[in-house]
Amino acid sequence: MAKEEETTGRGPGAGIELQEEDIFAAMREIPGYLDITPRDFKEIYALAFQHALERLSREMSVEEIMTREVVWVQQDTPLAEVAAAMGQRGISGVPVLDDTQRVVGVVSEKDFLTVMGVKESQNFMTLVASCLRSKGCVALPIKKQNAGDLMSSPAVTVRPETRVRDLAELFTDRHINRAPVTDAEGRLVGIVTRGDLVKATLAGGQP
Amino acid sequence: MKFAFFSKMTGLTQSPPRVSGTEVFWSWLGSFLGIAAVAYINDGFLEKTDLVLIIGSFGASAVLIYGAIKSPLAQPRHLIGGHIISACIGVSAWKILFFAPWLAAALAVSVSIAVMHLTKTLHPPGGATALIAVIGSPKIHHLGYLYALIPVAAGATIMLAVALIVNNLAPTRRYPEYWV
Secondary structure (H helix, E strand, C coil): CHHHHHHHCCCCCCCCCCCHHHHHHHHHHCCCCCCCCHHHHHHHHHHHHHHHHHHHHHHCEHHHHCECCCCCEECCCEHHHHHHHHHHHCCCEEEEECCCCEEEEEEEHHHHHHHCCCCCCCCHHHHHHHHHHCCCCCCHHHCCCEHHHHCECCCCCECCCCEHHHHHHHHHHHCCCEEEEECCCCEEEEEEEHHHHHHHCCCCCCC | CHHHHHHHHHCCCCCCCCCCHHHHHHHHHHHHHHHHHHHHHHHHHCCCCCCCCCCCHHHHHHHHHHHCCCCHHHCHHHHHHHHHHHHHHHHHHHHHHCCCHHHHHHHHHHHHHHHHHHCCCCCHHHHHHHHHHHHCCHHHHHHCCHHHHHHHHHHHHHHHHHHHHHHHHCCCCCCCCCCC
């Protein structure tokens, strides 16, 4: 029995766990013979509850799950500063803004890897490998460049009212891990990542 | 492994609650009238003919359509569909395998259950309807595929009509849950 509880444990959220005696009591209130056991009903209820949570999480909007305090850079920010900011905050991409706070692009780890000669499989180990093969640092050729030179532009952005369901589709279709959130004028209001998406689909549906 | 197998036989949950006295009354009234209608026509009009209108499986149908009316098994689609499909399969089994009645009986019931599943018409008394087509009297065998029409379809329809009237006269009841 204890094992069963574990597997269905994430059903009715962290709060109320429906007991078979509750179901039994409810069944007594319904006139007529119900062709189901309390246990079967409980199982259906737990699964249905899970489906409801998933449905609600898909219907949530980006605004509810996005990060509002965004690390951003400008087009003329030197790449050394961009890389330092990303490293310090432990993030893998930053939006690039113009003077009017409009999002003009995104600089991500992938963009760095590309210009540092890692053409095919864009990951850290490929970079290490090419570093070990060459004389000197592969980052040297881009030392003088700015965020504007490196960024992917135009940026794939979303609006605060975009549905989380559509966001998941966008991430998958465009092979991206984050999208700046902009208002109607294209100004940055937040950022939403794959991590935010995962958190939103967790049981409880809490943002 | 062995322990797990046997532990599955211990049961997991309690039995559902007993229904109220009112429910018992309506179940009794419905089944009384339903079977009475079919039996009365059978005795009064078909006694001297080769036809019958009542078969044993209607007793089982009565349990469902007057006693467990919310069950999917008791809905009109299942009552009518399950009986007619099983009757056809039962008659076919007898016609093809009359020389091996045990095999005809087993196939009639098992194929009926499979086809009722596939057609979403599962109705337990259908299994009895199929079996009766094989193990029934010479009078039943003589009917051939007419068996599916009279008694099976006709009797089930009369019982359905009574169910629609009685179950909806009861203030706490509503029937059916769905038609198709």
